[in-house]
Amino acid sequence: MSQKTYVGLENDINGGMTPTGTLIRDAWVFGLLPESQTCKGWNAGQIQALYDKVSKAWEPYGHLVSLLPPELREKHQQIYDAAVEYARKNGWDPELDILDEENR
Numbered sequence: 042m043s044q045k046t047y048v049g050l051e052n053d054i055n056g057g058m059t060p061t062g063t064l065i066r067d068a069w070v071f072g073l074l075p076e077s078q079t080c081k082g083w084n085a086g087q088i089q090a091l092y093d094k095v096s097k098a099w100e101p102y103g104h105l106v107s108l109l110p111p112e113l114r115e116k117h118q119q120i121y122d123a124a125v126e127y128a129r130k131n132g133w134d135p136e137l138d139i140l141d142e143e144n145r
Contacts, residue, residue, distance in 0.1 A: 047088060049081025056128025058135075064092055066124055070117045071098040 050057045050065050057065075061080075068074040073094050080088065102108040106117055 044084050047080050047083045050079040052081070056131040056133040057124060058128045058133050061088060062124070064088070064095055066120050067095045067099070069120055070113060071095065073098065076120075 047053075047061060050062055053059050053062050055062075065074065065078070065080055068078075068091055069076045073091070074080075080091070083091075096104075106114060109117060
């Protein structure tokens with residue numbers, strides 16, 4: 042049986058507006074990955090290891106964007122603004138995410 046791997050941020054559902062997509066973008070913010078790294082082909086263990094690194098990077102800021110130093114907050118804003126724009130162009134509708142949560 043072959044091991045499942047991640048499809049890559051550019052191929053993720055909802056234009057990458059998923060927990061894994063957020064993880065990758067946060068890794069970019071903290072410089073844990075180059076912004077060219079989409080994690081395509083990564084296995085669950087690799088994604089988990091990245092999660093652990095990103096979580097540790099967020100700890101000093103209480104996992105809150107508002108507590109990031111100005112340069113990281115600006116980088117976060119730029120990365121996430123671009124991500125939202127890309128996702129919307131690729132059919133992501135945040136209203137549908139809210140509706141899905143309410144129907145679970």
